[in-house]
Structures are given as C-alpha cells and as structure tokens.
Amino acid sequence: MHSPIVVAHSNVARESSLGVDTHCIACKLYPMCLPRGLPDKELEDFGSHIRRRRILHRGRMLYHAGQSSKSLYTIRSGSIKTFALSSEGDEMVEGFYYPGELLGFEALSSEPHDHFALALETTEYCEIPVSPLNRLMLRSESLRRQLIHIITRRITGDRRQGYIRNRRDARSRVAAYLVDVSLRRSRWRKSLDHFQLSMDRRDIAEYLGLTMETVSRCLTQFQREGLLRVKAKWIRLLNQQALRAVCGSDVWEELHRAVV
Amino acid sequence: MHSPIVVAHSNVARESSLGVDTHCIACKLYPMCLPRGLPDKELEDFGSHIRRRRILHRGRMLYHAGQSSKSLYTIRSGSIKTFALSSEGDEMVEGFYYPGELLGFEALSSEPHDHFALALETTEYCEIPVSPLNRLMLRSESLRRQLIHIITRRITGDRRQGYIRNRRDARSRVAAYLVDVSLRRSRWRKSLDHFQLSMDRRDIAEYLGLTMETVSRCLTQFQREGLLRVKAKWIRLLNQQALRAVCGSDVWEELHRAVV
DNA sequence: CGGTCGCTTGAATACCGTCAATTGTAGTGG
DNA sequence: CCACTACAATTGACGGTATTCAAGCGACCG
Numbered sequence: 001m002h003s004p005i006v007v008a009h010s011n012v013a014r015e016s017s018l019g020v021d022t023h024c025i026a027c028k029l030y031p032m033c034l035p036r037g038l039p040d041k042e043l044e045d046f047g048s049h050i051r052r053r054r055i056l057h058r059g060r061m062l063y064h065a066g067q068s069s070k071s072l073y074t075i076r077s078g079s080i081k082t083f084a085l086s087s088e089g090d091e092m093v094e095g096f097y098y099p100g101e102l103l104g105f106e107a108l109s110s111e112p113h114d115h116f117a118l119a120l121e122t123t124e125y126c127e128i129p130v131s132p133l134n135r136l137m138l139r140s141e142s143l144r145r146q147l148i149h150i151i152t153r154r155i156t157g158d159r160r161q162g163y164i165r166n167r168r169d170a171r172s173r174v175a176a177y178l179v180d181v182s183l184r185r186s187r188w189r190k191s192l193d194h195f196q197l198s199m200d201r202r203d204i205a206e207y208l209g210l211t212m213e214t215v216s217r218c219l220t221q222f223q224r225e226g227l228l229r230v231k232a233k234w235i236r237l238l239n240q241q242a243l244r245a246v247c248g249s250d251v252w253e254e255l256h257r258a259v260v
Numbered sequence: 261m262h263s264p265i266v267v268a269h270s271n272v273a274r275e276s277s278l279g280v281d282t283h284c285i286a287c288k289l290y291p292m293c294l295p296r297g298l299p300d301k302e303l304e305d306f307g308s309h310i311r312r313r314r315i316l317h318r319g320r321m322l323y324h325a326g327q328s329s330k331s332l333y334t335i336r337s338g339s340i341k342t343f344a345l346s347s348e349g350d351e352m353v354e355g356f357y358y359p360g361e362l363l364g365f366e367a368l369s370s371e372p373h374d375h376f377a378l379a380l381e382t383t384e385y386c387e388i389p390v391s392p393l394n395r396l397m398l399r400s401e402s403l404r405r406q407l408i409h410i411i412t413r414r415i416t417g418d419r420r421q422g423y424i425r426n427r428r429d430a431r432s433r434v435a436a437y438l439v440d441v442s443l444r445r446s447r448w449r450k451s452l453d454h455f456q457l458s459m460d461r462r463d464i465a466e467y468l469g470l471t472m473e474t475v476s477r478c479l480t481q482f483q484r485e486g487l488l489r490v491k492a493k494w495i496r497l498l499n500q501q502a503l504r505a506v507c508g509s510d511v512w513e514e515l516h517r518a519v520v
Numbered sequence: 521c522g523g524t525c526g527c528t529t530g531a532a533t534a535c536c537g538t539c540a541a542t543t544g545t546a547g548t549g550g
Numbered sequence: 551c552c553a554c555t556a557c558a559a560t561t562g563a564c565g566g567t568a569t570t571c572a573a574g575c576g577a578c579c580g
Contacts, residue, residue, distance in 0.1 A: 084423065087510040092423050109412040114517070115419070137404065144397065144404060151411045152369040158418050159375070163344065163352050166425055166469035168537080170568065201527065209426035209469075214568055216528055232527075232577080250347040257374070428569085430536070461559065471537055476560055492545065492559075 042140045049132035054125050062117035069107035071127045075099045078123025079198045084115045093206040098184050120198040160254045165208055173208045174218040176247035183259045193237040302400045309392035314385050322377035329367035331387045335359045338383025339458045344375045353466040358444050380458040420514045433468045434478040436507035443519045453497040
C-alpha cells in the first residue's frame, strides 16, 4: 500500500550493475539526500557502501536506546517515530521521519542511541555505515560539504519544530502539525490535502505536549469549522489557507522555508 | 535601535604573536571547544583565523535575522539569547547560550540567519569565519571530525531541550529549566547552587512556552516549599535533589548526559 | 458474535492565561 | 545621596482552556 518510490522504479536494477542508480533516482526526489551532487566516481564509491532497500515492518524497531550506533539511516518510504522512555514508562515522542529524511546522527559522534526508532508502517530505508563514510570523506570534499550541510539544516529545522511545539494553545499546535505533515509530504509530490496519518492520536499528542483527547477534540472542531474532514487516520484538508491562519502565518512561513 | 557587532576588541595582540594560546586555555575549560585535540601545527593554523576576544555589551545584537552568515560564534563569557520575531511582533525565544557553546551553525550551509542573537549581558565571544574553516578542513582530518562531532552533539542536545520544553505542567518545566542552567554553569566550574539569571522572566517564559506570571508563580511556590531562594534574578538552590524530582528524574538524567 | 483497541465524547476539575493592581529594582539626574 | 522614573517582578481575582476520568462508539479480527 505505501511503497511509492519502489513501485515507480521497479525496473531499476537493469540500468546499472553497481546498483547506485536507485539512489541517484531517489536524489532527484529527495533534495536533502546525502550523495546529492556528488561526482560520478565518488557516487559509485558511496553507493557500494550503503545498504539499500531494507524493509522494516510496522511495529519493528530500527534501533533501540542504549544500542551502539554505527550507521545513519535514510527513509525511502513509510515513516518512523523516535521516542525516549521516561522512568514511569511513558513515551516522550521526539519526532517523525518521512522519506528523504535522515536519522541516527549520533552515530557520527560515536555515541550510543539515546532513543528508540520505531516503524509506524512498512518502511523501506537505507543504512549508511559511518566508518566507510568517514573514509570517503577523507577523499571527497563534496561529500563532506554535503554532510555538514545536511546536519546544519537539521539543526535549523529542529529549531522551527520547536516553534510549533511551544505554541501556547492546542489549536495552533495541532494546526501547525497538520500543515507540517502536509508540507513534508509535498516534498515527494504526494497529495497535499488528502493523506493518511501513520501515527495514532497518542503519538501526536505526546509529540505536541498535549493529551490524546485534546488532539481529538481539536480535529473534530476543525471539522465542524469546515477546515478539514477527518475519519480515523485519514485527513482531508479543505481550507489550507484558514488552517495556516490558525497556526499563525509566520509559523507557516517557517515551516515552508524548512521544506523548500 | 539595536546596532550589531561594532564594539571593542582592544589589547589582544601582546600575549602571543600567533594568539592561539588564549584559545587553548579555553579548550581546557570548554570540552566542546572547536579546536580541542588538534595537533599543534593545525592549532596554530586555526588560531590564526579566528577573531578572538570580541566584546558585546548588553542589549547589542551578535547578528540579525536576514543577515548573511559567514561565521560561527563561540561564547567565552556572558550569555546570548536567540529568538525569532512573529508577525505580531512578539519574540519566540529559541535558546540561551553560555560559555563554551557554539551558535550560528547556519553559516555552515551558507544560509542567512533566520533568527536574532542578542547579548543578555556583557559578553565575550570568538568569531570563526567559515571559509578558512572549510579550507582548513581540507587538510585536517581531526578538525573535520571535531566539527562533525560538535554539530552532531548539538542535535542530540536540542532533542533533550525538547523534552524539557514539552513537559506538560509549568512546574516541571521551570524546575527543569533551573536544573539545566545549573548544570551548564557547572561546565565551567561556577557555583552550582547560587547564580544570577541573565535573562528576565519574560524570556524564560517565552522559552518554555509559558507566561511571565506563571514562571514567577512557580518560582515563589518553589521558594515556599523550601526548594530555593529567589530574589529578582538571583537564585539559590537549596534542595537540588527535590528540584530534580519535580522535573522528573529521567529528565534530569537527560540533561546531565547532555552536559558531560 | 463478542472482544479488543483506537478514537471520540461528556462532565468535572485543576491549571494556566489574562487583566489589573501593587511592589520592587535598577538606572538617571537633580 | 536621594528622589524620581521606568521597567521588572509579584500577587490576586477571574475566566477560559486543557487535563482527567469515565463512558460510549466503531472498526477490525478472531
């Protein structure tokens, strides 16, 4: 059901024996893809080290807290939730990851994972081991630049997420969340206004610092106001303009900049 | 009204012709200092490019939103507040920076600053222009590693800050904030339990997603409970143990790990 | 068909935000 | 040095919003 890119390029393997191609094609779709813009020679090198097309089924962990980290991961399709566990056992949701996005940066500072990464649906990902990556960076100026560029953008992106999550009232947080999901989907050219959330209400709530019930109430209220239609995990945005107004036009701009 | 950097930078040259020394000394105190662990040769090189001992007086801007960014900055003493402005004109506080901490990472991806950085008190900082930094990284494997290490740790650090700011109730947010300040001070061996906040109540409130009044009420309540004494900006923590319990012991551990 | 799980809805409560008044503090000039 | 001013912080009362607890609904699955 959710296997966008794979399907679209199912006839990829024949194009190249090295198998770098699939990644190249992906790069056209994913602006922040790691090897984007690399010279062909280095691209080959890079491609020979990553482990591509791995599959994780819903509910499986990509990695656990405490586990030593040796790789970066990039999502090809599906979605991942990252979270820490408090001593009382409840989840503190850190974020959600969509196709084209990287996670597991702590591998770059050789620290163990400090959180869990869980597949919210069937998810295809690439694993990029850091030790060959480090070796490659010795030779490849452009790879080094690209990596630093990506990490840096991640920092500014997190900053913007912070602006969402810290909004005062529940309404604007939930609105901003929906706009964010919609914008991030637009990156890989999926429908902007009709989509299925892969996480449940509790996850959204934990992420936004609210309760499940409040998130639910906001959604039904938005529906009553004609801003969207919601049926379980399916969302249809009917009036994006108005939704942006709810979350604050400036917040929308921040989010928009983060995606472009 | 707020004119940026300008200011003094007077008697630097006499200590050393290369001027690396002051930075080296700092490195002993600041574990995350950029050139930490560099071979002497490269350290010299590095030191010759940074602009050290710049002074910013209270209320002055280190940089403005929109301004093009060409340097990283590291605090030597004092403190900096970073914030964005919403369209309604109110501040969205992103964070506070203390000695040993780096800011302005967007320079590494050659994007303009998307926020303001303001000195909360008289602040000494170093400016590290990125173009020589990039050139140096071509030759210096260890510098490259160190930079990536620092940026990566910044991401995990931000994640932990997120756990603070997203706590449900005001009490635990304020408590976590105080513990955080205290721990970050401990890095440069300042008093853990008696200190002066450099930001006002409104700044703290905006940072935590609360109001000034709520922050104030939490502080006086903590005082009534005997956890601390507060007089204007001066805080004396009387019972750190209990304070950590208020913010949730696991959050405290997260913060602690971020500092060490 | 009954059971589980995720989601919604309702009512009561607790908490935080708002507004307004007061006190306190720092900075300025007499 | 003190008085004055401007601004920061505190405090109180009130109303609104989110949480809590509990019940009800509906989809999915055995």
